[in-house]
Structures are given as structure tokens and as C-alpha cells.
Amino acid sequence: MDATMTADLQVEFQTYCAKLPEMLVGHDGHYVVIRGSQPVHFSLTYEDALSWAYERFGLDRFFVKKVTEDRATAHFTRDLG
Structure with a gap:
């Protein structure tokens, strides 16, 4: 797990x-929205996945990541600091 990954998102990353x-x-190459311990939505673009997640969950915690075997792919999260 990345050192920058917040403890709050460990469940989603796992x-x-x-x-x-x-x-x-x-869904190879798609973007997944994960909430808790379940993938809940897949989109072809990051923007669509993020838009769907904000419409569904508002400012509550969610995780968006590209479905790929490439480990160099960035993690997209909303910093809830």
C-alpha cells in the first residue's frame, strides 16, 4: 500500500x-468506484466514475481507481483530511 494512502481508505484499497x-x-481498463468492501460501479472514464460517485455518495468516502494490472497507476481519492 502507498505510504500516502490514508487509514480511512485501507478497506477500499484492500x-x-x-x-x-x-x-x-x-472491466479491464475501466474505472471502479469502491465503497467499503464492495465495487459498486464501473465507468469507461475517470470523470464518469467520479461524477457517478459524487451523485450517489456526495461528500461521503469513496474510492475510484483504474482496473488494471499496472501497479504504477495513480490512486484517485478525495482527501477528507
């Missing part, structure tokens, strides 16, 4: 890692 093999089958 969910991403655990579910990655099955998400790759149908």
Missing part, C-alpha cells in the same frame, strides 16, 4: 486488491 482478478475479466 477490496480493490482482493477483487482485482475478477474485475479484470469484465
Whole structure:
């Protein structure tokens, strides 16, 4: 896990890692929205995933990440500081 990953998002990041093999089958290259321990939405673009998540969850915590085997992909989160 990245050193910059906040403790609040550990569950979502762990969910991403655990579910990655099955998400790759149908959603490779898409962006996933994860809330808690469940992937809840997939979009073709980061912007669409983020828009969907804000409409659904507002300012509550969620995690958006590209579904890919490439570990260099950035993590997109909203800093709730």
C-alpha cells in the first residue's frame, strides 16, 4: 500500500486488491468506484466514475481507481483530511 494512502481508505484499497482478478475479466481498463468492501460501479472514464460517485455518495468516502494490472497507476481519492 502507498505510504500516502490514508487509514480511512485501507478497506477500499484492500477490496480493490482482493477483487482485482475478477474485475479484470469484465472491466479491464475501466474505472471502479469502491465503497467499503464492495465495487459498486464501473465507468469507461475517470470523470464518469467520479461524477457517478459524487451523485450517489456526495461528500461521503469513496474510492475510484483504474482496473488494471499496472501497479504504477495513480490512486484517485478525495482527501477528507
